[in-house]
Amino acid sequence: MEFCDECGSMMKTEGDEWVCGNEECGFSKPRDAQSEQAMVTTQGQEESEVVDVSDAENKGLPTTESHCPKCDNDEAYWYMQQIRSADESETRFFICTECEHKWREDDH
Template identity: 45%
Template sequence: MQFCDDCGSMMKAEGDRMVCTSCGATSDRDRDREREFVSTESQTDDDVIESSEEANFEGKPKATDVICDECGNREAWYTLKQTASADEPPTRFFKCTECGHRWRGYN
């Protein structure tokens, strides 16, 4: 990612030039600098938060301050996911340790 020297906004590549998304300033594309950028191809699934129906919650942290609406169990695995803006608390996704019922909790 390259940032504009004039206004600090992110620039986008257009051929051999970089163009500021805010003020329109241009600069040459810095090919040497692009080699330093981090690629997400090397990321592992360890950082992925599992909130889908198929997610495997077993082995995740357990909450004991919840009650399952389906079976009344007071223990559930949970994961956290930021579903709103960064200044809002994250959403907790639960899976009952007894019946497997899933729900989400908002703080």
């Protein structure tokens, strides 16, 4: 992948040239077969196996004492995730260790 030396936009190939993808810029430069050969592409790469661990008893998450609103169990897996703007606190998510009901707890 090449980026424009003038504006930083991604460039595309047109024949023997790299042409800036930003039509207002208009920058182009000749292609270099030797440097292109060193570029990494996704073509020809081996596919990796996706392993589903959703049914694993231990989801790799820590557990805590928390009341499940669905089955009244008192233990849940938990994790935190930023789902709002960066200046607000993270949201805590819980997954019941018994029924796998998922709920969240927000700071207000």
